[in-house]
Amino acid sequence: MAVILPKQIGAPEGELLFRTSDKITDLKEAVKIVNALKETLDYYGGVGLAAPQIGISKKVFIVHLQPTKDDSDLPDVRWKEYINPEILDVSSENNVYAEGCLSVFYATLYGEVIRPNFLKIKYLDINGKEHIDDIYHPFHTRVVLHENDHLNGKVFLQQMKPDDFARLHWEKDLDIRNKSKME
Ligand SMILES: [Zn+2]
Structure with a gap:
């Protein structure tokens, strides 16, 4: 079993969450990390997970996005891995949405x-x-940027405008320690 309780900010083991990850140079290593990420994300639920969240400071993240009966607008990406990603361009058009993170108070804090x-x-x-993809679905874009931030040592709290901190909210029921598969 490679299911790993995601590392948390504020805990010594979460220190890697604030470090820039190293590039992958050995593809075999990437395969192992991707498998561990998939098992962990599948167990705890969520739409993306990055290597530093399971204690590995390497440039790899995965996303898992699929339309559901509750949310048919989700893009049909399924499981996808991004190794040594580089964001080449972003649109000037943007949107606002509340994010949480498996590494931020066990996915209970949203901002x-x-x-x-x-x-x-x-x-x-x-x-x-190597691939170069244009991503046109705003939620897919959001998840990719959130996960890519993890490779650059950032969590979503650091991307918030200070004014928006007043609207941070807790979702205690979503605590990943209490259940697998948030759905
Ligand atoms: Zn996260």
Whole structure:
């Protein structure tokens, strides 16, 4: 089992969450990390997870997005891994949405973050093939930027406008320590 309780900000083991991750140079290592990320994200639920969240300071993250009966507007991305990602461009159009994070108080704290609607990203897939994708779905864009921030040592709280801190809210029922699969 490679399910790992995500590391938390404010805890010594969460220190990597504030560090810039290293590039992947060995694809075999990336495969192992991606598998561990998938198992952990599948167990705890959520839409994305980055390597520093499971204690590995490497440039890899995954997203898991699929339309559900409650939210049919979600993009049909399924499982996707981004290795050594680089954001090449973002749109000037943006949107506001409340984010939480498996590494921020066990996904119980939510705050509004302004993010661009679209982006262009370069990355390697699990076979080491380079891709350049345009992402046109604002929620997919949001998740990619949130996860990419983790590789740059940032959590969503650091992307919030100070004025918006007053509207941070707690969702105690979503505490990942109490259940698997937030749905
Ligand atoms: Zn996060």
